[in-house]
Amino acid sequence: MNSASEQHFLAGKHIIVAGGGIGALSFCIAFHRLLDDKIQLPPSITIYERDTAIDAVGREGYSLSIRGDAFSGGMQTLQKLGILDEMIAVSNPGDYFTLFDKDFSPLVQFRTPPVEGLPQSSMRIARSKLREVLIKNLPPSVIMNWGNAVKSAHELDNGQISIDLADGSQEICDLLIVADGSNSVIRRALRPEHTLNFIGVTSILARTHALDKLPAPLEQTYGGAIGGDGHFAFVASSDQTSALWSVSYLCDTPREAKSAGTMNDDEIDAVLAEARERTKVFSEPIHTLVNETLRSSVTIFNAKDIVPFRNHGSVIFIGDAQHAMSPFAGNGANMAIMDGYQLADQLIHAKDLNTAVRLYDDLSIPRSKRAIDISHRSITIGHSQGLWKYMWVGIARILGWYFGLSYRDEQELN
Numbered sequence: 001m002n003s004a005s006e007q008h009f010l011a012g013k014h015i016i017v018a019g020g021g022i023g024a025l026s027f028c029i030a031f032h033r034l035l036d037d038k039i040q041l042p043p044s045i046t047i048y049e050r051d052t053a054i055d056a057v058g059r060e061g062y063s064l065s066i067r068g069d070a071f072s073g074g075m076q077t078l079q080k081l082g083i084l085d086e087m088i089a090v091s092n093p094g095d096y097f098t099l100f101d102k103d104f105s106p107l108v109q110f111r112t113p114p115v116e117g118l119p120q121s122s123m124r125i126a127r128s129k130l131r132e133v134l135i136k137n138l139p140p141s142v143i144m145n146w147g148n149a150v151k152s153a154h155e156l157d158n159g160q161i162s163i164d165l166a167d168g169s170q171e172i173c174d175l176l177i178v179a180d181g182s183n184s185v186i187r188r189a190l191r192p193e194h195t196l197n198f199i200g201v202t203s204i205l206a207r208t209h210a211l212d213k214l215p216a217p218l219e220q221t222y223g224g225a226i227g228g229d230g231h232f233a234f235v236a237s238s239d240q241t242s243a244l245w246s247v248s249y250l251c252d253t254p255r256e257a258k259s260a261g262t263m264n265d266d267e268i269d270a271v272l273a274e275a276r277e278r279t280k281v282f283s284e285p286i287h288t289l290v291n292e293t294l295r296s297s298v299t300i301f302n303a304k305d306i307v308p309f310r311n312h313g314s315v316i317f318i319g320d321a322q323h324a325m326s327p328f329a330g331n332g333a334n335m336a337i338m339d340g341y342q343l344a345d346q347l348i349h350a351k352d353l354n355t356a357v358r359l360y361d362d363l364s365i366p367r368s369k370r371a372i373d374i375s376h377r378s379i380t381i382g383h384s385q386g387l388w389k390y391m392w393v394g395i396a397r398i399l400g401w402y403f404g405l406s407y408r409d410e411q412e413l414n
């Protein structure tokens with residue numbers, strides 16, 4: 001901690017944040033909230049974001065579960081940022097996770113009473129809504145540049161960092177916070193040894209158009225169904241009126257990934273036909289959801305993650321840029337929110353930059369490693385076949401208990 005007479009190591013400095021997603025925005029809000037009068041001449045903060053402002057609050061995209069269990073901590077962190085109630089007000093129906101059998105009858109329901117001080121233990125929220133609330137709460141002192149991606153970064157001999165921007169300009173800063181997501185271009189430029197690894201699962205994912213009514217059980221819960229034939233289906237509310245579905249399967253090599261909106265009509269027809277074939281063992285609601293698909297949302301992705309790595313110097317990686325995890329973790333956004341908060345906290349309160357970065361890594365790396373390990377176990381459980389399925393369901397219960405997601409079975413709930 002700096003004494004009143006010492007100047008804070010960030011006083012009068014310039015911080016650039018690459019990316020204006022979940023981790024980046026959480027960092028900026030937390031930094032402003034925790035600043036108090038700890039730094040006499042607070043650093044200036046500038047964000048460069050690839051998306052345009054319209055993309056960021058658009059209706060496209062998926063939904064996320066934000067959790068308040070023992071180690072996910074997204075709900076608690078949003079509360080510390082003073083924006084939890086605002087988030088809950090725009091969240092989706094169906095706020096707890098259920099592991100289903102192939103007929104969508106519950107095998108395990110993960111419901112916990114909220115930890116003290118939280119109004120509810122978790123929420124499901126459209127990513128665009130979560131981001132909209134974060135953007136609304138961005139401190140006015142933070143300069144947000146939309147539609148200007150960071151193309152590359154160079155560490156200079158004097159410890160500063162030079163960045164090249166998509167509009168052709170260059171900027172120099174004292175600290176670069178890299179929050180540009182799982183495919184981070186800055187990670188590729190500065191830490192090329194840390195690469196994304198395919199973890200042996202491919203998913204077809206899409207959302208529906210707006211529905212008159214969300215099919216059961218999505219008003220109450222979201223979750224995954226074990227087909228028992230190697231397929232895992234996931235269903236959730238996507239926003240207040242539409243739903244998200246996916247079907248995944250194990251494979252040795254990744255297939256060609258397709259982002260939403262990049263396939264022609266014939267390709268979309270072929271992928272939807274494949275999804276129908278892959279979901280044939282499941283009961284409703286998956287068939288209705290596939291039939292009601294918003295065609296422009298159909299996506300094929302290969303699940304990937306990265307071994308979380310430690311930071312050094314004046315370039316600090318957070319969120320997916322530091323510890324990308326697949327959607328099977330259901331925790332990457334929770335981790336990014338906590339990263340933003342904990343990095344701000346350490347930068348403000350530590351005695352120097354090296355200590356702040358070390359203490360931040362000591363917090364972020366173990367919890368993100370754990371989230372990645374759990375995602376690998378979830379993948380094994382979700383895609384298990386035959387009798388293995390029942391063994392894994394038992395293990396899921398034990399893991400749920402171990403990781404603080406105490407379960408109730410259907411009988412107990414009735």
Ligand SMILES: Cc1cc2nc3c(=O)[nH]c(=O)nc-3n(C[C@H](O)[C@H](O)[C@H](O)COP(=O)(O)OP(=O)(O)OC[C@H]3O[C@@H](n4cnc5c(N)ncnc54)[C@H](O)[C@@H]3O)c2cc1C
Pocket residue numbers: 018019020021022023024048049050051062063064065066148149150151179180181182184185205318319320321325326327329330331332333334335336
């Ligand atoms: C289908 C799906 C479901 C998921 N479900 C969940 C869930 O239920 N719960 C959960 O906790 N997590 C979930 N996740 C994971 C979660 O979305 C991510 O882990 C989280 O968004 C990571 O936050 P971030 O801030 O690190 O990156 P992002 O939120 O991805 O933000 C990165 C930002 O950087 C911008 N950017 C990229 N490149 C550049 C550049 N060169 N220059 C400037 N800006 C750039 C991007 O436009 C983006 O705004 C899911 C992910 C997917 C794909």
